[in-house]
Amino acid sequence: MISKSIFKDVEVSQERYTGRFKTETIDEVLRAFQRIKEFEYSNDEDKIEINPKK
Numbered sequence: 001m002i003s004k005s006i007f008k009d010v011e012v013s014q015e016r017y018t019g020r021f022k023t024e025t026i027d028e029v030l031r032a033f034q035r036i037k038e039f040e041y042s043n044d045e046d047k048i049e050i051n052p053k054k
Helices: 010-014 026-034
Strands: 004-007 039-044 047-052
Touching (some): 004 010
Parallel strands (some): 004 047
C-alpha cells in the first residue's frame, strides 16, 4: 500500500485528476493520466514521486 506521494514541483502538485478505476494498478492509473498531462513518476512500493516531464 502506498503511504506517501511526493511532488517535486508546485505546478505538478496543483494538477487535479478524477476517474473511476476498479481493477487497475496504480501504475496503470498513472499511465492513463500521463495521456492527459505529461509528467514522470517513480513508484517505490510505499511512495510515489511525481515530477514534470523533462
